[in-house]
Amino acid sequence: MTAADEPTEHRGTGGTGDTGHTGHAGGPQLGRARIAVAAVFCAHGAVTGSFATRIPWIQEHAGVSAGQLGFALAFPAFGGLLAMPMAGAVSHRYGEGRALRVLLVLWTLALVLPGYAPNFVALCGALFFYGAAAGMSAVVMNALGVETEARLGRSIMSGLHGMWSVGVLVGSVGGTVAAHFGTDARVHHGLASAGLTVCGLLACRGALGIRSQPDTEPPPRFAAPPKTAVLIGAVAFCSVFAEGASLDWSAVYLRDVLGTSPGLAAATTTAFVLTMALARLAGDKVIDRFGAVRTVRGGGVLAGLGGLLVISAPSAAVTMAGFGLLGLGVAVVVPVAYVAAARSGPAPSQAIAGVATITYASGLIAPSAIGGIADLTSLTVSFGLVTALAFGLTLGAGILRPGKRASATTDGPAAGDGRDAVAPAAPERRKP
Secondary structure (H helix, E strand, C coil), rough: CCCCCCCCCEEECCCCCCHHHHHHHHCCHHHHHHHHHHHHHHHHHHHHHHHCCHHHHHHHCCCCHHHHHHHCCCHHHHHHHHHHHHHHHHHHCCCCCHEEEEEEEHHHCCHHHHCCCCHHHCCCCCCCHHHHHHHHHHHHHHHHHHHHHHHHCCCCCCHHHHHHHHHHHHHHHHHHHHHHCCCCCCHHHHHHHHHHHHHHHHHCCCCCCCCCCCCCCCCCCCCCHHHHHHHHHHHHHHHHHHHHHHHHHHHHHHHHHHCCCCCHHHHHHHHHHHHHHHHHHHHHHHHHHCHHHHHHHHHHHHHHHHHHHHHHHCHHHHHHHHHHHHHHHCCCHHHHHHHHHHHCCCCCCHHHHHHHHHHHHHHHHHHHHHHHHHCCCCCCHHHHHHHHHHHHHHHHHHHCCCCCCECCCEEECCCCCCCCCCCEEEECCCCC
């Protein structure tokens, strides 16, 4: 069956309220779609966790130095930065349901490549493809998450990103067990890849399958971020910078600035990750209660206060609490930014790709920027910058106010399951 023959759903012209939420595709069907997209997010995160825990084995197998490994680990970001702007064109051409199936399989299969890299050059190439598949599949799954949220008429994107964090933890546990028993990473990743590919394909069967209206002008194959996405991405940049800096440097901060034990320093990073995961899982209820703008603005205050605790550094306990507040404050910003981007214009995937590209760049810049500033001054000054960006969320939160966007018709509970249906309109609802 060709793309033209496959029954699809199209974005329609239904009205929306201030939240941008529109009609839903039916209770049980939409409930299955929500579970399906949550499973997709979890599978996507599990690939990341599975890879991260076996980096030492991959380094030894490829025979690369620490410096070479650091350079190679930048290639996933390079691959994502170059590939994500093409995600909108792929989704428009094949539909988000079909695009998600293909890209998610490429992502789960890409897990096996780094373990087979025999040298530095091959490792860089494998990680480039790994990052490209990760970025493009992330764009499409976020677009489907936003559409599912619009049908439900309530926030789910924070919880979906929380499920991604759960997937990272699950993959990390599996990788830790494999490493403990000395399992060859090629065997471990081969088994994990096969299992996650099957789980991902099963999950995709229940996801919504969205396609643009036939008369909609297709985006260019390589699309620069729209202006609205750039502004939204600037807010997300602040959040991801604070997240990346805290994730990579919190343990170093406690060790070097406060002289704590390696175990306590490592526990700070773990606590930061868990705080973010729990905040994202609970974030949807907060967003529904207070609205996206107020939630991000309050998060900026919490993150800024956390940064102040970190740079004041009176004790290890207070500094750990500061990192916890940083994680709590920035947790929901990226999910909210994706929703705002998708509702900022007629091409949701292109706008999401623009924001994702900016956040990838932030994640790439943050660790090296913190290190560079620390070399010139100190880690305390570095986290002064993080604190300033965190407080910047309070100023930029208004940009994330969801706009009005058209809804879509639906072809059934599964993407491309061959049944045609139209999503009925739901009552408008407004957030404070």
